[in-house]
Every structure is written in C-alpha cells, then in structure tokens.
Amino acid sequence: MSEVIEMIKNAYMPEFILIIFIIVNILASLFFDTRFYKLSKWISLLGIAAAIASTINLQIEPDAYAFEGAFLTNIYTVFFKILILICGFFLVLLSRNMIREKRDRAFEYFTVFLSGILFAMCAISATDFVGLFVSLEALGLSCYLLLSFTKSPNAKQLTFGYLVQGAVVSALFLLGMSLIYGMCAQVNYDQISLYFANANIMQTQPQILLTFSMILMISTILFKLGIAPFSSWLPDTFQGTSYPIGAYMSTVCVISCFGVLAKLLMIFLNYTFTMRIVFATLAVITILLSSLSSIRQENIKRIMAYSMSVHSAIMLLGLCVFSVYSLSSVMFYLFSYVIANIGAWAAIIFLYNSAKLQNLSDFKGLWYKRQYFVFAFTVVLIALAGLAPTSGFVAKLYIFSAVARSGFIFLPFLIIAMIASVITIYAYWRIIRCMFRRIETDIVFDERVISSKFILYACSLATVIVCILADKIIQICQFSAYSM
C-alpha cells in the first residue's frame, strides 16, 4: 500500500487530484441544484490550484515511472503540465460569464473541462502509443463536447466539420500506430527507438513504411495544431464556439500537442531526414497562408484562429530542426505564446461579455473609453506579434536563432518565415488601429465583469516581466529539454 502511495506522490499526484475533483464535481451536480452553479467553478479552481501545488512534490530527478512504465514524470513533462494547469486556472475564470448564462449545465461543463485538462496532461506523460492514443482521443472528445455548449444556431454546423475531420484523423493515427506495431511488435517509445536504431533492421525493413506510418501519426497532431493542409476546420470552428472554448483549444490543446509532437519526432526524425524538410515546408506554407488570410478577417475569433495557426507553424519550424537548443526554444516560445494568448482572449472575452463586441468594426474608438484596458490589450497584441519590449520578441529571437543554428538547409525556410511574420504584425496592427480610431462611440460597458480584465492586466504585465527576466525561464527550458 505504501508503495502505491509513494508512486502516486512521485509520479501522478496532479492527475490523481484532478480525478478526485472531477468525481467531486459529478457528485456535487447530483446533490446541488442550479442555484449553486457557482460551486462547480470553485471546485474546479480548487482542484487546479491543488494540482499546481502538488507538482512541487513530484519526483523529477531521476525519472519517475508509474503503471509499469506506462506513465513518465520528469522535468520535461512537469514543465508542460504546469503550463497546462496555469492555462486551465485562467480559463476557468474566463468561463464565468458563459456559465452564468447556462446555469443548468455548469457542473457538466466543468467536468468535461477538467477531464480535458487531465487527458492533455496524460498525453504528455504517456510513454507508449496506447496511452498516447487514448489520451489524445479523450482530449479530442472533451473538445467536441465543449464545442457543443454554444447555443447560436449555426454553431453546430460550423463545429461539425471539426468532429468529422477529427474522427477521420484519429482513425489515421490508429492505422499508423498499428503499422509501427506490425514492424517491430512494440508500443513503447524507447523500445521502438532501440529497434529502429539497429542498423540491420533498417536495411531489411522498408523505410517507406516507417515514413508512411509517421506521416499518418503526425498528421493527427498537425490537424489539432492547425497546420496547413489540415487547417480548414480552424476558423469556422472558432467562429462557431463560445469564447472560452476557443481560448481552451488554442492553449491547452496546443501545449499538449507540442509536448507529444516533440516526443514523436524524437523517435522518427533520426531515420527520415527528408521529413524535416517536408515539415519545414508545411510550416512555412502555413505561416504564409494563415497570415495572409488573417489580414482580411472581420471577426475577432477568426483572427485569433489564424493567429493560433501561425504560432503553431512557427513552433513546428523550430521543432523540425530538432536539437536540444531548438526544443528549449520551442518550449520558451510556447510559454510566451500561452501568456500572450490567454491575455488576448481575456481582452476579447471582456469585450464580448461586457459590451457584446465581436467584430473589428465594433472596436472603433475604444481608446477614448477605456485607456488602461486598451493599453494592456495593445501590449498583449505586441507580444503576439513578437515585437520588442515583450516576451514575444525574445521567443521569436530564440526560436529563429535555433533554426539559423541548424545549418544552411533551413535558411531559406527561415527567411520566408521571417518575412511572413511581418504580415502577422500587420494583422495584429489592424486590431490596434481600430481601437485607436477617433470615433464617437456609444459603447456601454457592464462594470461587473472583473475577472477577465484582471487576467488581461496580469498577462500583459507578465509578458513584459518575462521579457526582462527571460534568462531564468530559458535556463529552465534548456534544463527540461536536456532531460528529454
């Protein structure tokens, strides 16, 4: 018994706590009626806070295993998990107004929400394909459920594409997985790597099969990240969902997918060099396409969808170079992207909740109504655009320098990506310009919306502080990347 407790304490304490709080949430929905809908929010906040606190006690040196090696905890997974949990904490706060409108489904919403976070964390910790598949599928399911929480009439139509494509793509993942299993009769990452590292086997096995199965598996991840050929669902789905769920999909899912993608690429990329070029090409195409598409959008949610796509593509470009240095740069980029993205979503949610603003043309003249708010929003958008006094610049510098370091062959991709990133600057600039238009507006703000404003201020401050103290976080990222 004490061994089990020790294992829980060392390896999967945060997940364990989350499971407990999910059950508490379900039980609470049985005993409390709609009047106590706020209880679910507090349970979720408490659960996430407890999970964050419990990560301190996890054993990160040496690696801790659970479930006979199927579940891994080390500094790398802890980094991603803390990021996911912090996102989750803020997203619970941001969901407040949405829940107020749907009191009868509050417990339901937070149960699904917490289990999504739980499986996002499990996907990172998984050490074999089975655990990975189950976690990703459960994460996907929670996304489908959350998407269906909206009440607008065309929301179902818009989000249906995601459901269908997601189902197809996860079937492809399963196919790729079984092909790999057919080749080496293993599901564990390390053993698959060992198997392919044996040179004799590489001669006898057809390499094309390995490449094919790799494409099948990784395209699932790319689908969730919104990389070019799989990104058609992204803007429609975002437009159809309610705001906190868009924020959820562009942060929690992205963090989890990158945590997984780095592990998968570590297995595969050593054997197929040409695939690096393919991924780099996909990344560059995505940056170009999404940034060009975003500059003609009117709906703010669509702009944020394309922005998510661009940032995932930049991180993919950093990841397919694949060195310790580039992995740590991707982790830092993820960190800075998450802060800025949560801040931007908080601002957008504030505007929607307090004044029902959702198009760019509604934002006109906002500066003359809410100066502190617009200033903070501008800082966050500058961070997303990757300009100077914010964490976005350091992240961009770090990730591009990692690509530049990797050799001549990636330099053409780098220059295209850098020039395309100017287009994204313009895309964010459109939002800022709209807010500074000198136009008399009759926007009336609901003064009761506080939490999203508070999160926006916290995030905009954090982007500047992270820029100033970037060195510490970079050291943590490098340390975590080494542990991979």
Add this chain to the structure above:
Amino acid sequence: MNFLSLIWLIFAPIIVALIIMFPKFPNHQVKIRRFAKWFASFHFVYALLFLAFFDTSLFGMSYEKELTFFGISWLKSLGITAKFALDGITLLMVVLTTFVVLITLFISKIHIRSKHKLYYSMVFLLEAAVLGIFCAKDMFMFFVFWELSLIPIYFLVSQWGNSEARRAAMKFTLASFVANMFLFFGMLILYYYNFAVSNVLTANIETLNMDSKIYPLWFQITVFVNFLIGFVIRTPFAFFHNWYPDIQSKSAAPVNILLSGLILNTGVYGMIRFNMQVFPEIFKIFAPVLMIWGIVNIVYGGALSIVQQGIKKMVAYANIATMGFVMVGLSCLNTTGFNGAVFCAIAASIVYSALFVIISSIEFRTKTTYITALGGIGQVMPKCMYLALIICFATIGMPFLIMFTPKLMVLTGAMFSNLDQQLMVKIVAFIGLGAIAVSAGYIMYFFYKVFCSVLLDQWKGIKDLSPQETAVLSALCAVIVYLGINPMNIIAVYQSVSSIILDVLQV
C-alpha cells in the same frame, strides 16, 4: 564621472514618455509642452556632459554600463546582454540627437494643435530608440531599438500629417519591417557562425567577426548584403529612397526635422558599425560598387531635386544627394574619406534640420509649400531671409560653413583613394565636384524664388519670425558657423575610433 550613466541617458526619455502618456497627467497643452521642453533641455545638457568628460585619446568604447534586472543580465544564457557604451562617433550622434529633439520641441508649439500627449510621448520614445541604437553594444539590443524606432515614426507621420500621410506611414512601416527582417536574418546568421568559429556565444558588436577563411565567400556576401539592405533603406540611398520624400512631403513640419535629423544617421551608423567593422574583407570587395552607388546617389538626388515643385520634396532629395557623399566617403577606405563621411552625416542632419525649420516657418505663415506659389517673402520676413541665406550657403558647402569641410574631405579622400580602379575613383571625384555646383543651382533657385522675386499680393500681410523661431534658427546658424570655422573640434572626437576601423580596412 559616476553620475554619467548611459542607462539614464537612454531610458529617461522612455520614462518621460510614459509619464506624459499616463492618464492622470494633466491633459493641458501648455503644461505638457513646458514639461517636455524642460526635460529635453536637461537631457541635452546631460548629453553635453558626456562630451565634456570624454577622453578623446581613448581607443575603443567608454562609459560602459550594463542594464541588469535584479542582478540578472538580460538573456545571459544566449550570450546577449543589455550593455551600452559610447565611442567618438556615437557620442557625437548622441549629442546631435538630443540637440535636434530640443529644437524640434521649440518648433512644435505652432504646428501641433491636437493630441499633445501622444505627440510629446512619441517624440521622446523616438529619441530613446535612436539613442539606444547608437549606444547599444549588443547586436540584438541594437535591433530592439531599431524596431522600436519605427512605431513612433508611424504615429508621428500619420497623426499630424496631411490627408495622405496615414497611408504613406503604413507603407513605410511595413516596408521597414520587411527590411528589418533581412537585417535580423543577417544578425542571426552572424551570431551563430561567429559562435561556430570562436566557440563563444556572444552578440557583442566589438568581438563579432566572420572568419573569412572558414566560410565560403558567397555566404559572407549574402550576410553582408542582408545587413546592407537593412541600412540603406534607413539612410535613403538611391533606389531604396522612395519612402523618404514621400513621407517628408506629407508629414508635419516638426516631424520633418526629426526625420532628417535623427533617422538618417542611424542608417549611416549601422553601416559603419556592421558592414565596415564586422565584414572588413567584404567591404573591401564591395567598396568600388558602393562608391559608384554613392555617386549615382549624388547625381540622382540632385537631378530629382531640380525638378521638384514642393519645397519639402526638393529638400528631401537634396538630403539624399548629400547622403551620397557619405557613401562615397565611406567607400574610399582612407582616413580622410572616412572622417569626411562621418562629419558629412553629422553636418547633414544639422543643415537639413535647419532648412526644415525655415520651411516650417514659411509653411506656418503661408500654408503652402509650393515654390511657384511663394515669392518675394524676404521683403516681409527679412530676419528669416538672412538666416535662411546662411543655411542655404551651408547646404551648398560654402567655405567657413559646416558643410564645406566634409565635402572637401570626402572628395579629397576619393581623389587619393587606394582602390584598384584608379580611373573610376578620379572620375567619381570630378563628378562629385560637379554635383556641388548643381546643388548650388537648385538651392539658390529655391532661395531666389521664395525670398527674392516679386512679392505676391497675398503674402504682404505675413509677419516675420517670432522670437522663439529666431532663437532656434540663430542657435542652428551659430553651430553651423562655429563648426565651419573649427571643423577639427568635431573630427578630434572620433579620430581615434576611425583609426581603429581603418587599420583593418586600409588597402
């Protein structure tokens, strides 16, 4: 000398900009203006103290300071630190920057009628960015300030310009961002391939170099060209100059002064710091090309200047032509030419700022900037006319005025340059001499048409310069005359620096 801190020099304007932008700061134009002027005066004096305590015999950087946050240097694990230092060239540029900002603030009162808070904070932000560009000892810190300077330019041009200014500013800003990406790309490559050679991860400008023995020539040339693209757009050299007359003709008068006085120098400085110091070998290869480019610049700028009808465009093209002299001077690869080029850049910003001050006074009184619409206003504005006469003579390069020495030094340098293409060098020097005569033509045409011809009826009622404008213009003329008589005062400050740079470069 401990009270002289570069950190304060650079970041004080940013703090002041934030104070002005702060919503609690009184939104009263007189208070804002007074506060801004007082601060700019103190800042100018503070910058002068750096000059006063500067040791001209010193080789290398002085006043070095590092910006740390709670004892942590910025991005130390990537080899990037927020270090600032000065040498002779940058010191002069820093003093010049604070001076130009000061005179701009004195001119701003009559031209800026709205959004005072935004205007004054943006001026200070621009000042801080330009100072940061000059003082940054670290390549990426340089880039941060380089990009930061674009944002105030956008606001300054778009908010107070004429109806087409917004579009022009957006075009310029986006084009500059693209050019900056080339610059950034070059920096990243330089950063890593320097690491590969020396095994030290650093972005310190002094220690960077690209070993010519290890990397193929084409690769080094690619990086060099990336840097060059970034800098020639800022210093509008021919074929990349389109934005400059465009923006100058559309923006408000004080912004003209800022653009001509602050922005062009940053490009020249970047070329000296990176293209000459980091890639001396490649610069030697490119020197003949750059010299021809410079002379093309002189001829092209002059030719376009003649045909302009708007004064602002004419002066902007004349400015581009003068920047051609800088390029020729740099590519001579000898001390005379180099010293002349740096002096020329400094003189150009003083002289063209002064010309834009004159234009601002005329524009304020007549509401027009077309040469044909003006005429004979010297009769009603005698003070303005006499001061303008000194400035116009200085622009042409009259002896005992500021522009004479640099042009002479550049052409002498070109004449005695040791480049292999001796015939070309001599031809360039002669064309340069001819171009001075042409510049005399268009500047004097402007002066004659505006001040001396028949006085038009509608201008009979306009008033002469106000005491404030007279003071600003007299100060500028005093600088022009003083540095024209004592050019060695300027050159002595950066002579030791130029000897370091040219030791490597001399053919």
